[in-house]
Amino acid sequence: MQVQRLGWQALPDGSRAIFLLDLGSGSDWQQALAQLRRRNPASQLIALGLDSEFALMRDALRHGCDHCFPRQMSHPAIVAHILELQDSQQEDAYRVLIVDDSVTAHALIRRALAEQGVETRALTDPAQVLDALRDFQPDLLLLxxxxxxxxxxxxxxxxxxxxxxxxxxxxxxSGETDLALQVEALRLGGDHFLTKPFNPVFLNAIVKSKIERYRALRRSMLHDSLTGLLNHTSSKSQLDMALEQCRQQQKPLCVAMLDIDHFKQVNDRYGHPVGDQIIRSLAWLLKKRVRHSDILGRYGGEEFLLALPGASLSQGFAVLELLRQDFAAIHHPYGDGYFQLSFSCGMAAFPAISSREDLIQAADDALYRAKRGGRNRVECA
Known part of the structure; x- marks a missing residue:
C-alpha cells in the first residue's frame, strides 16, 4: 500500500492530516490500512483509484478508509473533493438553540454539549425563537x-x-413518553424525539449527526457544484446580510465583480473540461486568499462576486489588484505546454452606494469599462 500525506491546519499535536492511499492489488493492504487507522485516529484516509466493486469498497471502509474515490473519477473532481474536505474540517463550531422554560434543563444540556465544543444559546420564552434564529443562525433546535x-x-x-x-x-x-404523541410531534415539524432524562453521549451523537447532514444539505443548496463557492442566489442573500451589518456598525463594504478575459476562446480552443478547470483555478485562488468573513460566489458562467466587509474602495482595490497580478502569472498546463489568462474587475463600495442592487450594478458597469479599456485591469465605480 502506497501512502501520501497532505496536511491541513493541524491540532497542536499534529494528529490531523489527509492520507491519500493507493491500496494496490495485493492482499496485505487491509492490515496496513488498519494499522494506519489506529496510528491516526483523527485523520482522513482516502483510497484512490478503486474499482467500483462492492466487496473492495466494503473492505476499504471496514479497515479504516473514510472515502473511496472510484478509478473513473477525474483528477479535477478529486482535487475539488479534497479541497471541500479541508474546508469542512475548518468550519465554524456547531450551534444549537435550546428552547425550554427550565433554567435547570438549560444548564444540563449546555454542559453536555459544551464538552464536545458545541456552541449553545438558551431561551425560556418560545416567543423569542424567530429573533434568535435570525441572530444566532443555529444548526439545530432542541425544543x-x-x-x-x-x-x-x-x-x-x-x-x-x-x-x-x-x-x-x-x-x-422532553419527558413525554406517549408514543402516539411523539409520532404526532414528528409529523408536525420535528425530526427526532429524545426523552428526559437524557444520556449526554447519545444526545451529542444525535446532535452532531443531524448537524453534519444539515450542513452537507445546505452546502449543496447554497453552493455552486463546480467551484464550491456560493451560488448566484446565496451570494446576493449573504451580501444583503453583510450590508445590513455594516450599516448598523457604520463600516464600509467593498463589492467586486470579476470576469475571466476571453473565456469563450478557451472553451473553443481547449474544450469545456479545460474551461471548467480554469474556473476552478480562479475560484481556488480567491478562496485561499480572502478572509473567512468575506463573501465569495460564482455569480454565473465565468463571473465571480467578491464582497469585503469593513474594506473601503481603496483597500478593496489593493486586494483585487494583487489577485489580478497573481492570476495572470499562473501557467495553466495543456498538452506539452501551457497558457496564461487574466481577469477584469469592477468595484463599488458602501456607503457611497447604499443598496445591494445598486452596488452590484455599479460594480458590473465598472467591470465592462475594464473590458472596454483593454481587459486585465481593475476599474472602480
Missing amino acids: DMYMPGCNGVEVARIIRQHPEYLSTPIVYL
Whole structure:
C-alpha cells in the first residue's frame, strides 16, 4: 500500500492530516490500512483509484478508509473533493438553540454539549425563537414539548412557516413518553424525539449527526457544484446580510465583480473540461486568499462576486489588484505546454452606494469599462 500525506491546519499535536492511499492489488493492504487507522485516529484516509466493486469498497471502509474515490473519477473532481474536505474540517463550531422554560434543563444540556465544543444559546420564552434564529443562525433546535403558553409542536409549526428554516433540524427533548404523541410531534415539524432524562453521549451523537447532514444539505443548496463557492442566489442573500451589518456598525463594504478575459476562446480552443478547470483555478485562488468573513460566489458562467466587509474602495482595490497580478502569472498546463489568462474587475463600495442592487450594478458597469479599456485591469465605480 502506497501512502501520501497532505496536511491541513493541524491540532497542536499534529494528529490531523489527509492520507491519500493507493491500496494496490495485493492482499496485505487491509492490515496496513488498519494499522494506519489506529496510528491516526483523527485523520482522513482516502483510497484512490478503486474499482467500483462492492466487496473492495466494503473492505476499504471496514479497515479504516473514510472515502473511496472510484478509478473513473477525474483528477479535477478529486482535487475539488479534497479541497471541500479541508474546508469542512475548518468550519465554524456547531450551534444549537435550546428552547425550554427550565433554567435547570438549560444548564444540563449546555454542559453536555459544551464538552464536545458545541456552541449553545438558551431561551425560556418560545416567543423569542424567530429573533434568535435570525441572530444566532443555529444548526439545530432542541425544543421542550411543554412550556407555559406554548408547546414545542406549536413552536416547530411556526418555524416551519418560514422557508429559510424548513430544513433546520428540530429535536424534541422532553419527558413525554406517549408514543402516539411523539409520532404526532414528528409529523408536525420535528425530526427526532429524545426523552428526559437524557444520556449526554447519545444526545451529542444525535446532535452532531443531524448537524453534519444539515450542513452537507445546505452546502449543496447554497453552493455552486463546480467551484464550491456560493451560488448566484446565496451570494446576493449573504451580501444583503453583510450590508445590513455594516450599516448598523457604520463600516464600509467593498463589492467586486470579476470576469475571466476571453473565456469563450478557451472553451473553443481547449474544450469545456479545460474551461471548467480554469474556473476552478480562479475560484481556488480567491478562496485561499480572502478572509473567512468575506463573501465569495460564482455569480454565473465565468463571473465571480467578491464582497469585503469593513474594506473601503481603496483597500478593496489593493486586494483585487494583487489577485489580478497573481492570476495572470499562473501557467495553466495543456498538452506539452501551457497558457496564461487574466481577469477584469469592477468595484463599488458602501456607503457611497447604499443598496445591494445598486452596488452590484455599479460594480458590473465598472467591470465592462475594464473590458472596454483593454481587459486585465481593475476599474472602480
